[in-house]
Every structure is written in C-alpha cells, then in structure tokens.
Amino acid sequence: MSGDHSKQIAEAMCGSLAESWKFKKCKIRSSEGQVLDSGMVVFFESPNSYTGEDVVEFHCHGNPAIVNLILEDAVNRGARVAEPGEFTKTAFLNDKIDLAQAESVADLINAQSKSAIIAAGSSLSGEFSSKVDSIVEGLIKTRVVVEAHIDFPEEDIDSLLLEKISKDLLVFSNDIKSLLVDANNSMKLREGYRVAIVGPPNAGKSTLINTIAKESVAITSNIPGTTRDLVRAEVDLGGVIVEFVDTAGMRQNPENVIEEEGMLRSREAIEGSNLCLLIQDITEVQPFDIELENKMTVMNKCDLAVDEPKEQQGVFYVSSLTGQGVGSLVKEVLLRLGVDEGSETPFLARKRHKVSIENSLHFLNVSIKDLEEKTGLELVAESLRLAHEGLGEVLRPMSSDDLLGEIFSEFCIGK
C-alpha cells in the first residue's frame, strides 16, 4: 500500500507499526474488529521506499480469500485499488528508478494495461456484464430525463417522466444490490482465467490436465460445489491462476438423460471460458461440430501415432502421457489469454470493478434520498452522474456530449 495515508490505514488495521524498514508480527483486523489473519507488517517511510511515498507491506497467508479480505478492508478504510503499473510509475515519477529503466517501465505499463483489459473482460461473465449493461442503459435513460429537465426547462418535456424516475431508481438500486451479492457469492466475477477442455470421449482430456498441472509444478485444488460431471482444476502457471475445466465428452447422439445433462453443462462451461482446447485422439480423429468461439486444436496421444504426424499449422501435437509438447502448449495458452510477463492478475481488475459498483450503489441511494427530500433536481443529477460514472468505469464511459446527443434524439428541443 503506497501513499500519504498508508501508515494511518495500516495502523488502523494492525495497530502501531515498527520503525521504518522493520518487520512486526501482528494481527490484521477488519473495521469490525474481527481478526482477518495473523501475519507481519513492515513500514517504509518516505522517501526510502519503492515508490518514494510511505509504503506499507502486509505479509499474510497466501490464501486468495484472505488476501481478498485484507484488500477489501484497506479499500473500506480509504485506500483504492492501484491502476496497472501504478507502483512502478509512481516510483519513476518520484526519481526512485533511474533513466535507463524508463523504457522498461513504459513496457511494463503497456503490458499490464493490455492484460488488465483482457483480465477485466475475463472477470465479467457474459451474463454479469449484460446485467450491468442493462442497469447502465436504464441509468442513461434516467439521466437523459433529469438533464433534459434541467437544461431545457422551457421545452415541451413531459413532466410525468420525471415523476416516474424515483420508481426506476429503486429498481436499479435493487438490481445493483443483487449484482453485488452475485459477485460475492458465486463465480460470476471470476478470480482467474478459465480454459475449457473439450472434445470427443476418450481423447485424453483428463490426463492432459494432470500433465499440465505437473509440468508447471502447480498446486491444484478442487473448488467446492464442483458438479460430478465437470472437473475443475486451478493451476498456477507462472503466477497466473488458470482454471481448467474438464468437460464431459461430447458426441452427436447422447445415450441417456444423464449424458444429455452432462453435455448441457459442458456447453455452459464452454460459454463461460476464455479459451477452449479441442482435444482429439490423433489415432482416432472424430468429427466435432460444436461451434467454439476461441479455440485451439490439440492432437493428443502423439506417442501412439504409428507414422510421424503430418503437422498442420495452428494445431498442437502433444502427448499427455509422455509430456511431449505440453510445455509449448502452455506457453501458447498464456499467450492466447493475453498473459505476458509482468501481467496484472484478474484479481485486481475484479476488485476495481467491485469497488466501482459499490460506489455506484452508494450514489444511486443518495440520489433516491435527494429525490425524496426534494433537495433540488441538480443534486439528484449530480448523484446520478457519479452513479453512472461508477458503472461506466466497468463497461463504457460516456461523455457529456454523448449525453446531450441522447437528449436531442429523445426530445424535440430548440426554438
């Protein structure tokens, strides 16, 4: 954590800090006084720190859930989630990094912001972002009505429209609340990238996951709630958590209801993934005609192939049994996911989204209160602007001129 208030926030979380550059054992507590973790904290006093500002490092247990709680708590106490590359940028601007390193700083920011864009996309499932989108849509409509009443009081604008908005705002507020509940409770806001492994039965899909996990010396874990038919494994690929989902084998004519249901779930897994690996047994390639948006074709069981395979471009040849070709497959997977060296994890991108959505909810509720208390339409407008801005950060920002454009297309304005 870097910045003027970091010491103050850290002390609120872990009690008084040791002198600069000294570790201190501590309990990290939430705003409610609950112990989040036992760990260590170290304070670097400005200017003798990485960024040149006051910096506090928390050393906690590696469980993502704990990291998440600590981060959330710091944000609740006034910190904000850093932009991609922001620590390094601050370090450079504060003369902590020499001139020769400037180029690499630029590269880093570039790489991180690129991966953050991809990460941001991957942290929002299609369903989630379409929900946000429809709330934004509604907010824009409401803002159009409010701003039109403010900027064009003498036009024939139906004042009934204004009376309707408080009802709409309550609906938006409830929608955002349930979005946040969703985001907290389910996998809809994802922590990592997801790769679906698909293909006909017996192509060696499960073996491949195991091999990838071994190859990268990874920790794998089972996620609670895993359905019997989808096997999920989280694999740490060079610091990036990638979830591989092994789907039920798919074929044209399922034999029974259970298999049909299994294939339905496979389809859902495919839709929710960033990338699909289509696995085929090279000795017995079967037709597979399910549309996959972003796919890589992998020929498995190369060790069993009688002849040296005639390599096709864009197709990967591996043996999950011997591990042949798996290393370069993993590299390509990372590349296709947009993960570069120095990439930001989707964890932070997700965090930023959640904070934006929470801000948005706050301002929406302020606007509802302002509307009830009749404190003046301009205050309602201000809160709506901020609520919209919060959600706009998640999806698409909108300029004031765009908003005017909406007003002009909605209402007949002008004398």
Next chain:
Amino acid sequence: MNKFEVIVIGGGHAGVEAADVASRMGVPTLLITHDLLKIGEMSCNPAIGGIGKSHLAKEVDALGGLMAKSADRAGIHYRVLNSTKGQAVRATRVQTDRDLYKQAIQDLLAQSKNLSIVEGSVTDISIKNSVIQSITTSEGEEYFASSIILTTGTFLGGVMHTGLTQSSGGRVGDPASIELAQKLRGLNLPVGRLKTGTPPRLHKDSIDWSSLIPQPGDKPTPLLSYTSAAKNRPQQMDCFMTRTNKGTHKVIHDYLHESPMYSGVIEGVGPRYCPSIEDKVMRFSERDSHQIFAEPEGLSSDLIYPNGISTSLPLEAQEKLVRSIKGFENAEIVRPGYAIEYDYFNPTCLKHTLELKDIKGLYFAGQINGTTGYEEAAAQGIVAGINAALSIKKQGTFELKRDEAYIGVLIDDLVSLGTKEPYRMFTSRAEYRLILREDNADMRLTQKGKDLGIVQDDLWEKYITKKELSSNELSRLKTNKIKPNSPEALKIELETGEKTTNNISLYEILKRPKVLYGHLPQINETVPSNVIDEIEASVKYEGYIKRQKADIEKLQRNENTRIPEHIDYANVVGLSNEVKQKLNEARPESIARASRLPGVTPAAISLLMIHIKKHKRAVGE
C-alpha cells in the same frame, strides 16, 4: 503609419468584448468593422441569458465585460428559469430591446480610452514567418499590430438561403467577407461549414394578441449584471405564447422539396438543439404541435420575433406556415426567415488562450470557432482580448480552468475536442456544475479580473462588500445556536417540519433541505438577496462541493504538468498509433487536458508522463 498593439476585426458580441477589455488593459486597440451602426447588433433572437448562457454572461460581467450591463440597460422582460431545481442550474434570461442593447454597447465602448473604431472591410491579412503582421481593408488601407483578433461571426463566406434561392451575405442586409475567407482558406487550417437559421419577423399590428397566451416577466424582476441598478432598466413588456398545429405541419410537408436543407443544397451542419421548424416536424413526426414564443424586438419596434419557427422554406411557404398558427392568421412577414452557411475553423487549431497554435499573434473568437450564441461569443471575446493584451505586455497568459468558470469549460471543450456542429453551452457540459453558479461568478472571477486590472471600481466595491457580508454572516451562522423547544426551534419546526433535538448551530440547521435562510431566527435584514443565494448554496451543498473539490485537487497535479510544445509523440514509447494521432491533432498543453481526450487511456497518460519526466531529467531540470 496605422500602428496599434491589438486589432479586433468584427463588431459583434465577441469583437466588442475583446476590443473593450484589451483597451482597458492600457493597450492601444483598433476595432474595425464594416458598419459602425451595427456594432453590438443582435442578429438573431433579442435575448441574453438562459440556461448555461446566463452563467457565461455573468462570468464576463464579473470580469468587467459589457454584455450583462448592456442587457440590463435594454432588458424589457426577465425570467428566472429553473427556480425550483437548485441554485446551480438557476438561470436568468433577459428579452432585450434590440436598439437599446446596441446603443448600450456603443455607449460603453465610447468610454474606452485606448480604443479607436474604424469602419472598413478587411480583405487581407499578412503573416510573415508564422507571425501576424497587419491587415488591409478593401480601400487599400493597411493597419499593423502584433496581436490581431478575428471575430467574423457568420460573415466568412456567408451564403443565405430562402427556399432554393441563395445570396451571398453575412446577415440580411450586410455583405459577406469573401476575400478574407479565401485568404484564410489558404492558411492550411481545418476549415469547415456550419449552418444556422433565423425565423421570419412579423409585424406586431398584424397579430391577434387576444388569442395568444401572455407570459409576463418574473416579479421581483432580477438583474443580469452585478453592477446594474434596477432604476436604469426600461419599462417591462410581456411575451406571448402560441403553438403550431397539424395545418402548419402539412404546409411543411407540402413544401419540403423546396427546403434547401432537405433538398441537399445546404452542406453545412446545423445545431441539434436549435432545429428549424422543418427539422422538428420531420424528426418528431409523432408530435402534432410545437410551442412558439412571440417576443417583442423592442419597446418601440414594430417587429415580433416568433421564437420556435426558424425556417429556410421559400417565402410563399413561410407565409402559409405562419398564417396557419393561432393568432397569426393575418400576420404579415416583414422579413423572411433564412438559413445561413459560413466558414468556421475547427478550434483544435487554437491554444487555450485562443491564439492559433501555428500563427503567433493571431486569435480567433466567436462563431469562427464553431460556437453559436451571443454569450459564448462574448466569453471567447473577453478571453482573446485579455490574452492579446497580456502578450503585448509580456505578462503571461489568462486561462480559466473547468472548475473555475463556464468560460473554462467552453474553451477547454472547443480547444481539446473541437466541434463539428455549432457548439452551445449547457449546464450538463460542466462536471463541476454545483460550483459554477450564477450567484458566485463574482466570487470566482472578480479577484482574477482585479489582478489583470480590468475590474472597474463599482464592480470591485460591490464584490468586496458582498465578500465581507457573506463571510461575516457565515461565521455568525456557525456560532449562533438554538436550543430544542425554544421559541426559535418551534417556529422553524412549524414552518418547515424540521425538528431539533440538540443544541444546533444555525449553520447546521440551514443544511437541512427544507430550511431556507428566511426561516432562521435573528436574520440579518441588511443581507441582500444575492448574498443569501450564495450563503444558502454554499451551506446546503457543502458535502457535494467538498467532494468536487477533492476531485479537482486530484487532477491538479496533472493540470500543472505541462506538455512541452514541441513534443514528438512518435518518440513516446508504447503509445498506440491511434492515441499518437489523437494527441498530434489536439496537441494538449497539459497532462490533464490530454487525459480528457476521448480514446486516450489512463495507461497512455502514464506513458506520456514518463516520457515527459524522462525528457526533463535528460535536460537536467
């Protein structure tokens, strides 16, 4: 030799403010215009102010400008718009007597000591090594100056359309500037065509006033200027309202093929918010009626301005259209409506001082920059005038920020983003709307004006008095408390429903939405209404304003980080070609301005900051 320091070309709303302020800064100034009698002419509707626009007019006034004072000397009908929607969006609008307004402007200009006014038509400007040198008139007279401000309005290559007939002109009855337009087109600037229009004028005796709905002005009657006195205001008049109907819309459909807009003769882009009646009927076909305000052009004028039926249909159609409207059945058109197309330059070619990025000493202000409206013009005029004079005096520049004034929003929008249609101010363009109010334009700007030496004594005295009154009154409100169940508390509860349970300061109780200054006990009767407005707004909006101020502070560092003028974006590592192109076109002067360009991402801004820092360190700054 005809040598001046500042020359202003054009006597419209931008030109007069520019010439006036430059001369008041002690710099020998020349105002040159094609017709001395038309100085300060209102070419379109006879009104000043309205939402967003009154804010601009008051800001110009807080800097000692001419517009608001003149409007008060000519104001015949005042309204306060949005009076229930909050202090920040409240706006004054004044219907003026066209002749009195012009007269007021000309009288005020006559008082300027360092100002010469010459009648002439400028046909050429001379530029040497990217530095402005002189202008030449059609009579071959050459005038020299190191700062020249062009305020050409709708005159540059102006073409007027009524039906399918066209004529060259800058306004009805006035010739266009053709040679100057050609000269400017040769300068390799981003030139474009815009279009605007005006309705036909009707004879007041031909209207059946009894069937129109009267719209009296507001009582008590406000003033636009901080320094005007109510006693100098002319007699007040009513406006009237009527509506178009299905018959009107049928006329438009019948004649649409003769509309220059709909037949494709006009190429210029018109404003979305000031559509012609043809546009309204075609674009909103589900509406079977549109409102029209019949506004008098003056106390003794025979003309009526039918606000709402701007049109460029042929005269025959205009007559039928007008006569289909209730109250206008026998109306006589004294002057037909028309559309006008003119040259403008996309204002991204300007600095925030309104000087051209590539031609030293040449400034543009007003409609030449793609704006519309008298107030927008005046705002640019005063900024260009101040900067032209400052550059002569080598005293830096004058730029207002987006959180300081609507003038700042206007110029920043224009210069940073450019415009493809006539740009008009709206309050929704200002992200710091709650801070930029009518009631505090003087609090925001008059000190700055004083520092420039352009604030007159009467304005300064009024400002100082207001400032003292408001700070004394605010500290009184903070110290004086009321007890629960005291007669004062019960009175407030009775009048507003707001209960008090603890000892509470007047300041705190004024924060409650329903409590107004007038509800407080022991109110200071000597505090004038403009001070009350300012106090109420600053108390009630404290929380919101704090938030906005925090945002502003965050941006401050970026605002202060200047981008070197000759930066080569091609050398900035990591920028995408699209961002490089955007930055190259806009050439923003600061990091904050760069960050407001659409498509310029936070990552691109970081890269840019690193590049600038690197450059600074390399040269050992």
